Each structure stands twice: as structure tokens, then as C-alpha cells.
Amino acid sequence: MTTFAALGLSDALLHTLRELGYDEPTPIQAQAIPLLLAGRDVIAQAQTGTGKTAAFALPMIEQVTDEPVVQALVLAPTRELAVQVAEAVHRYGRHRALRVLPIYGGQPIERQLRGLAQGVQVVVGTPGRVLDHLRRGTLRFDHLRLVVLDEADEMLDMGFAEELEAILQLTPAERQTALFSATLPPAVQSLTLRYTRQPVRVSIAAEQLTTPHIRQIYYEILARDKLDALCRVLDAEMPQLAIVFCRTRQEVDEIGERLQGRGYAAESLHGDLSQAVRDRVMRRFREGQLDVLVATDVAARGLDIAEVSHVINYDVPTDPESYVHRIGRTGRAGRAGVAITFITPRERRMLQTIERVTRTRIERCQMPTLADVAARRRLALRDQLREAMQAPGLTSYMDLLDELTVEHDLRTLAAAALKLLLNETETEQVDTITRLEPPRSEQVERGERSSRARRAAVDERPTRRESGMARIRLNLGRNDQIRPADIVGAIANEAGLSGRSIGAIEVQARMSLVDVPRRSVRQVLQALNRTTLRGQRVRAVLVSEEVVVA
Structure with a gap:
């Protein structure tokens, strides 16, 4: 078994690693660290969650001197990953009081200008903002010794090819270069040929792409049942923090809003959101103010929160690499994690491909029943x-x-x-989620698609109220641009109720109805009548005749 001491790291850095609880290197660290310490260029194929940040950060810390000039540069595709890497380098190098500066778009450039002027040894940034500083003359590479391209494939996929070329052409010819990428498509290989010198290629074996700390399961359900299935799984699993992955930004917004309407503390995250909104969402998620983050693959890249207990693939990923990236958001720092994937009968082959490439068996499970919840x-x-x-x-x-x-x-x-605490009712509830069924014929599938509009209308029906709940009427509705998410946010923020304690919400044209715990009616009414929604004053009253008696 390889140890960090056997890799050639200094005693001071080994002491820091022990304080941080790092016992032994991961496979990518064991392969890459000695090569980088020896000054070799490295091309490393490694997935998120394999410890690749430490694989380049630890040798970087050993090679950087105390002189306050930029000696190392890390390029990352997103602001979230840049911040994560900067925090990791600072944490690993704390025994030296290393000065690290993240630079990225969306942050006031004046703050970055002050940091660069004061002198830093390591810069971690997104390609666009790094190139901006280079052109301004506020960032210089006169003393640059090491360049790291983190998530190189993702940077090229996001359209940063020209920026990467321009940056690398401005770096010293004798620099050391390390490239870390989940995949090595032709564009990445072409980049390595032009900007590395006799690189050594290291990679993680396919069976090491997923971590044993993650339990991987799937549910086979009908497409029309996905949202109900998601809510059922969230209720049954009761995750500490969960990320729900969807393919498209439109779907992320839709699922996020419908979860909010059902009382979950959920938010959406995708590339169309402004940086300020993304920062707010991420802060709330990190601080535990949200239970569920609904996101696209790119938006969640670089997201490293150890407390994420569940990853849910609302849609089957389009390729095995995306699957590995998604589930790598859980099971971090040695913690156990759960990865759940929803598939329809037509998507079985996609799941089999993922199992074959990752050499992992994904367990098939039955959908939890209401009794299970x-x-x-x-x-x-x-x-x-x-x-x-x-x-x-x-x-x-x-x-x-x-x-x-x-x-x-x-x-x-x-x-x-x-019974009062659990807010349960003795009334038998109908389980609306379709159980696993044998594959249907193409004719049945077409029949379902033709009736999708009718089913969508049924999906929008108000949820049956539970016992112990009271109904409140608000004077604002669809005509006032009110959404269920607005009502949940107002009650949660102003009255201090958790999103899950809020019941059914029905937004009509000129008013809205919302069910809240009967014991909290007074505080909700007082809070709502002090606030505004979409810039309009709220008037909330109790619909007394509709109070449900336990």
C-alpha cells in the first residue's frame, strides 16, 4: 500500500495532510505526484471525485517558493471549480501561509486587481477572466513555473479553445504543464501535442471510475410518473442534501418549481442564471437552507460539498462519463452516498451500457410505497x-x-x-405511482404520448390536504405573475416554516390557496400580511370553513 511519505512529499506537508485526515493517496495521486515532483509534464485521465485536485496541488505547493510572484496557474472551466481548487490549495499549503487568488467572471474585478497587486504565488481562474487580466497587464507570467489545465475536456466543450490557446502562448516555453481530463477526445489530444513536452500519461482503470462508498440503484418507471416518483424517493430517503440532475435547463426550471410547489426546499441551478443568482443558490445549498438542488451537468461541475448524501438522475445520462461525473457529487471525503437513477422501459439499454463501461452493477429496486415512507x-x-x-x-x-x-x-x-408530530391520517391513501410493469407494445407507447396533454392537466391537480392543515387564501394569483415558489419562499422566509411543512398550493387567476400546519396559522397570516409578492402587497385570510380536523 502506497503512502504519502513514499511519494516524496516534505515532512511539513505530510504533517498538514495528517491534520486534515488524509491517510493514503488515491490511485491518481500515487501516479501523478512523483512525476510532477520530478518536473515531468503529465496528462492525467481522471474523473471528478478521484482526488485529482490534490494530485496536482500537493506537488505545486512543494515547488512554489515564498517569493510573492505568480509561479503557478490553474485553469478551470467554471467559477465553482476555480473557487474549490483555490480553497484546496490554500488548505493544503496552510503550513506555509501560501497566497492563492481565484479570479473569475461575475466577481468585481477591483478585488482581483488588489489581490494581484499585493502579490500572490498561485492563481486559479477561468480562461476568460485570466486572459482579461493578461491583456490588461495586471497578470504577468515572468516567473511562471507550472500550468495546470483542470477539466480540460469541459473547458473545450464550453467553447474556451481560443482563450486556452491565447493563454498558453503567453506562458514561458520552459514551464511544466499538467493536464487533467475526464476524457481525452481529439481536441484535448491536439492541445497536449502542441503545449506539452514529452508528457507522461497516467489514468485510472475503468473499475476505479466509481467509488465503493456509493450505493448505486435504479427504478424503472413510466415517464409520466417521474415527478411523483422523485417526491416519493425524497420522502422515503430523507436525504441530508440531494442533487437532482436533469438534461436541459428548461427541465431544471420546471422540476425545481414543481418541487417548490409541493413544499420541498428546492432551487434550480443552470448556466442561464446570473452569477449573483448562482452564488446565492450555492450559498443556501452549502449552508443547508435547501434540501434539494436541481441542476444541469455543467452547472454542477466542480461542486464539492461533502454533505451531499444523494444524487438522483431524473434523466438517464447520455454517456457513461456523465454518469460517473454526476454520481461523484456524493460519497465525498470517505462518506457513504446513494446514487439513484430513473429509467423508462426504453432506456434499459442505456443503463446496460453504463454498467458495462464502468464495470459496475447498478441494483434494481422497487419504488417505495406510501407505507414505506x-x-x-x-x-x-x-x-x-x-x-x-x-x-x-x-x-x-x-x-x-x-x-x-x-x-x-x-x-x-x-x-x-x-401522530400529531407525524401529521398522519388514518384515511387510506391511493398510491398513484405505477408499479414496475412489463414492457408495453409500441402501440401502447404511442397511445400514451397522444394523451400526454390530458395527463399533464391531471398532474396539475391540487394535492389532497392532510390532517392538521388549514387553508389560507391570498389576494394574488396567476394574473399577478405569482408562482408556487413565490408563496413557499414567502412563508419559509417570513414565517420561519420549513418548505416541507407547507401543504398543497393552488394558484388561480386572481387568488391563491395554500395549506399550512394548523398550529402555525397565526404566525403565517401575520408574516404574509407584512410582506409583498412580486412588488404587490399581500392580503391573506383564513378560509375557516375549509379547516381539516384531525
Whole structure:
């Protein structure tokens, strides 16, 4: 078994790695670090999640001197990845107080100008902003020793070919170059031929593309059931943080909005959003204010949050590399993760291709039933109760319990309290998600497509209200450009309720109806009547005759 000490790293850096909890190098680190320390150019084929950042960051830290001039440059395709890499280099090099500066579009350039003027040793940036600084003369490569192209294939896919060429042509000829890429298409190989010197190629074997810490499963469902299936899975799995991947930006927006309308703390992330909005969404996700992030592949590249417990492929990825990239968002830093993929009967072959290329078996599972969800909620409540019993502050509740036990049986009281906490009803609910079915004929498939409009109208029906909920009417509706997401956000932000506690939302032309927990009606009304939606004053009232009695 290879150790970091055997790779030739200094004692000071080894001490930092031990403090950070790094025990042994990953395969890509074991191969790339000695080569980079020896001054060789390297072409590394490695997926996200294999530890590639440390593979180039650790040798970089060893080679950079204390002189406050730019000695190393890392180019990354997105702002998120640039920030992630800069933070990692700073963290690994903290024993030297290394100065690292991320530069990217969307951030005030004045801040970057000040940082460059004060002197930095490592610059991590996106190609467009790096080239901008070079043309301004605010970034110089006179002392540049190492250039790293991180996610090179993605940079070329995003149209940065000209910027990369222009930047590399301005670097010193004797520099050392390292290129890290998930794939090596012809465009990447052409780039390496022109800008590397006798490079050594290293790669991760196919069986190492996915991590054993990730449980990979799939559900085979009908296309019309996908949204209901997603909600069922979220309710059953109760993820700490989840990323839902969709193919298109339009689908990301649609799924994000419909999840919000169903009471989930969800946001969308894709390339059409402004940098300010993307920063806000990412901040809320990192801080745990969101449970679900709905994203496209490119928008989530470089996203490194160790607490992401679940990745859900709402659509089957178009190729195995995309699949590996997506599921690499979970199972980080040695944590366990779950990757869930939805497939339709026609997509089985795509899934088989992914299994063959990644040499991984993806487990087929049955869709959780409503009974499964209820059982999961009870188990979660059991764990919460055990924690609460260990915490202080139970005296006032003990007094209330003493008062109630005079008239009622203790076991009955506890059962009633649990039912109230879980907000459950004894009424049998109809499971609307179609169970796994044998493949249907082409004629049946065509019949389903022809009735898609009718089913879409059914999907928009208001969700049946649960017990313990009350209905509130707002004076604003579709004519005022109000969306379910606006109502969820207003209640969550102003009244302090979690998105999941909010019930059915029905937005009509001139008004909206929303179900909220009966015990929170007063605070919701007070909060809504103090706020505005889309710049218009809200008037909210209780629809008393529609209160549901538990």
C-alpha cells in the first residue's frame, strides 16, 4: 500500500495532510505526484471525485517558493471549480501561509486587481477572466513555473479553445504543464501535442471510475410518473442534501418549481442564471437552507460539498462519463452516498451500457410505497425523540404530561403526540405511482404520448390536504405573475416554516390557496400580511370553513 511519505512529499506537508485526515493517496495521486515532483509534464485521465485536485496541488505547493510572484496557474472551466481548487490549495499549503487568488467572471474585478497587486504565488481562474487580466497587464507570467489545465475536456466543450490557446502562448516555453481530463477526445489530444513536452500519461482503470462508498440503484418507471416518483424517493430517503440532475435547463426550471410547489426546499441551478443568482443558490445549498438542488451537468461541475448524501438522475445520462461525473457529487471525503437513477422501459439499454463501461452493477429496486415512507418517518422520529430525551429543557413538558395523565392513559397520550408530530391520517391513501410493469407494445407507447396533454392537466391537480392543515387564501394569483415558489419562499422566509411543512398550493387567476400546519396559522397570516409578492402587497385570510380536523 502506497503512502504519502513514499511519494516524496516534505515532512511539513505530510504533517498538514495528517491534520486534515488524509491517510493514503488515491490511485491518481500515487501516479501523478512523483512525476510532477520530478518536473515531468503529465496528462492525467481522471474523473471528478478521484482526488485529482490534490494530485496536482500537493506537488505545486512543494515547488512554489515564498517569493510573492505568480509561479503557478490553474485553469478551470467554471467559477465553482476555480473557487474549490483555490480553497484546496490554500488548505493544503496552510503550513506555509501560501497566497492563492481565484479570479473569475461575475466577481468585481477591483478585488482581483488588489489581490494581484499585493502579490500572490498561485492563481486559479477561468480562461476568460485570466486572459482579461493578461491583456490588461495586471497578470504577468515572468516567473511562471507550472500550468495546470483542470477539466480540460469541459473547458473545450464550453467553447474556451481560443482563450486556452491565447493563454498558453503567453506562458514561458520552459514551464511544466499538467493536464487533467475526464476524457481525452481529439481536441484535448491536439492541445497536449502542441503545449506539452514529452508528457507522461497516467489514468485510472475503468473499475476505479466509481467509488465503493456509493450505493448505486435504479427504478424503472413510466415517464409520466417521474415527478411523483422523485417526491416519493425524497420522502422515503430523507436525504441530508440531494442533487437532482436533469438534461436541459428548461427541465431544471420546471422540476425545481414543481418541487417548490409541493413544499420541498428546492432551487434550480443552470448556466442561464446570473452569477449573483448562482452564488446565492450555492450559498443556501452549502449552508443547508435547501434540501434539494436541481441542476444541469455543467452547472454542477466542480461542486464539492461533502454533505451531499444523494444524487438522483431524473434523466438517464447520455454517456457513461456523465454518469460517473454526476454520481461523484456524493460519497465525498470517505462518506457513504446513494446514487439513484430513473429509467423508462426504453432506456434499459442505456443503463446496460453504463454498467458495462464502468464495470459496475447498478441494483434494481422497487419504488417505495406510501407505507414505506410512513415507516421511514416513524424511524426518523424515533431517533429524534431519543436525542431529545438526552437534551435539557424537558421540565415544562413534564408538567404538562403530569396534568394530562390525570385524565388519560400515558400510552394513549404518547401515541396521540406521535401522530400529531407525524401529521398522519388514518384515511387510506391511493398510491398513484405505477408499479414496475412489463414492457408495453409500441402501440401502447404511442397511445400514451397522444394523451400526454390530458395527463399533464391531471398532474396539475391540487394535492389532497392532510390532517392538521388549514387553508389560507391570498389576494394574488396567476394574473399577478405569482408562482408556487413565490408563496413557499414567502412563508419559509417570513414565517420561519420549513418548505416541507407547507401543504398543497393552488394558484388561480386572481387568488391563491395554500395549506399550512394548523398550529402555525397565526404566525403565517401575520408574516404574509407584512410582506409583498412580486412588488404587490399581500392580503391573506383564513378560509375557516375549509379547516381539516384531525
